[in-house]
Amino acid sequence: MRVQDIAHISLFAALTAVLGLIPRIDVGIVPIPITAQSLGPMLAGCILGARRGGLSQTLFLFMVAAGLPLLAGGRGGLGVFTSPSAGFLLAFPLAAAAIGMATERLWSGLSFIKALIINLVGGVVIVHGCGIPVFAFISAVPLSSAALTMMIFLPGDCLKATLAALLAMFVKRGYPLIEQSANGHLRS
Amino acid sequence: MLALYIPRRSLVHSVPTTLKLTICLIGSAAITFLGSPGPLAIVLMGIVALYALSRLPLTAVAAALRPLFLVGGIIFLLQLALSGWPQATATALRITALVLLASLVTLTTPLSDMIEVLTKAVSPVAHLGLSPAKFGLAIALAIRFIPGLTNDWHEMQHARMARGASRASILVIGPLILKILCMTNALGDAIAARGFEGRK
Numbered sequence: 001m002r003v004q005d006i007a008h009i010s011l012f013a014a015l016t017a018v019l020g021l022i023p024r025i026d027v028g029i030v031p032i033p034i035t036a037q038s039l040g041p042m043l044a045g046c047i048l049g050a051r052r053g054g055l056s057q058t059l060f061l062f063m064v065a066a067g068l069p070l071l072a073g074g075r076g077g078l079g080v081f082t083s084p085s086a087g088f089l090l091a092f093p094l095a096a097a098a099i100g101m102a103t104e105r106l107w108s109g110l111s112f113i114k115a116l117i118i119n120l121v122g123g124v125v126i127v128h129g130c131g132i133p134v135f136a137f138i139s140a141v142p143l144s145s146a147a148l149t150m151m152i153f154l155p156g157d158c159l160k161a162t163l164a165a166l167l168a169m170f171v172k173r174g175y176p177l178i179e180q181s182a183n184g185h186l187r188s
Numbered sequence: 189m190l191a192l193y194i195p196r197r198s199l200v201h202s203v204p205t206t207l208k209l210t211i212c213l214i215g216s217a218a219i220t221f222l223g224s225p226g227p228l229a230i231v232l233m234g235i236v237a238l239y240a241l242s243r244l245p246l247t248a249v250a251a252a253l254r255p256l257f258l259v260g261g262i263i264f265l266l267q268l269a270l271s272g273w274p275q276a277t278a279t280a281l282r283i284t285a286l287v288l289l290a291s292l293v294t295l296t297t298p299l300s301d302m303i304e305v306l307t308k309a310v311s312p313v314a315h316l317g318l319s320p321a322k323f324g325l326a327i328a329l330a331i332r333f334i335p336g337l338t339n340d341w342h343e344m345q346h347a348r349m350a351r352g353a354s355r356a357s358i359l360v361i362g363p364l365i366l367k368i369l370c371m372t373n374a375l376g377d378a379i380a381a382r383g384f385e386g387r388k
Contacts, residue, residue: 002376002385003376003380003385006322006329006379007329007371010327010329010333011337011375012368013326013330014330014331015337017330017334018364019361021338022338022341022342023356036361039358039361043361059327062306062310063327065302065306066299066303066306067191067192067193067294067299067302068331069191069192076294077252077290077291077293077294077295078212078290078294079288079291080287081290082216082283082286082289083256083286084259084260084263085259138286139266139267139279139283140267140271141263141266141270142270145266149262149266163361167361167362167365171365171369175366
């Protein structure tokens with residue numbers, strides 16, 4: 001692990017925290033509580049790649065567990081890992097790693113559409129896929145009701161995936177971190 | 189950057205962190221499998237008694253329940269509609285008990301202690317290339333940069349608005365990411381200058 005990697009991991013963990021600390025931004029006229037925090041794993045994945053992205057989100061969860069109020073609304077501590085939304089949180093490192101893996105694989109031919117699909121699958125499908133069953137289990141409601149309740153977050157999450165894809169392309173052109181090394185293997 | 193820990197001199201505060209975490213884990217597992225409202229209410233009262241024993245202010249209890257306000261209300265109503273009063277009450281009590289118990293550990297354990305114990309707990313994963321020294325450095329860096337990045341965010345929003353935008357926008361995250369990426373070079377050099385390069 002190079003020292004640059006430590007810097008990347010720490011800063012993107014900090015970024016995910018900042019996304020929870022900023023005041024809620026309203027998207028148009030819809031009064032849905034959309035937090036920007038789930039952008040964190042998406043960005044970490046498609047900018048840093050699988051290993052650093054996953055580790056940055058793991059570091060973030062570690063800091064939350066240790067007692068820092070880094071989640072949207074000033075929440076933190078071990079309590080959030082026993083609350084119904086725990087599954088969504090725990091999916092962050094997984095989402096970042098999945099998005100990172102896919103981005104690395106498709107790096108040379110990466111287009112906005114591909115990046116969007118990667119972020120939708122990794123950021124929305126995986127996060128909801130982990131979050132909804134855990135929610136259903138902790139709140140003892142059937143899976144279908146849980147899924148229905150969580151549908152309200154889908155439009156916001158899709159917007160976030162779009163933003164993440166845009167930024168991924170932006171960074172790829174200007175400051176790419178996922179490079180092709182001399183012997184042709186992708187490294188991150 | 190303030191942690192959630194509230195310093196007090198109490199019995200609960202003086203329990204070793206590892207013991208607290210173990211009790212919390214075992215207790216949470218037990219609570220998850222309690223079925224009816226009766227025993228759950230007793231357990232909940234016990235946990236609130238622990239809060240009193242640890243001399244934490246009442247606001248601490250309220251703050252610990254913050255993760256639950258909106259979600260808990262929705263779940264309760266859902267349960268009420270689907271399974272009736274006993275199930276709904278039992279679920280509400282169970283979730284409250286779980287969150288309060290876990291939050292008690294957070295409120296009575298200093299940040300540094302938690303980091304130390306959690307680091308030891310995840311040290312088996314060290315083969316992924318993360319030594320304890322580097323891990324400690326990573327945490328310290330992340331904590332150190334959160335206020336700075338938050339500041340940068342607000343500055344960039346103000347800069348946008350000074351140039352004619354009507355309100356804050358999420359798009360500021362673009363420049364913020366670029367700033368972060370430019371930071372990493374200097375940061376990497378600073379870390380290497382302190383002797384971390386090449387260390388295991």
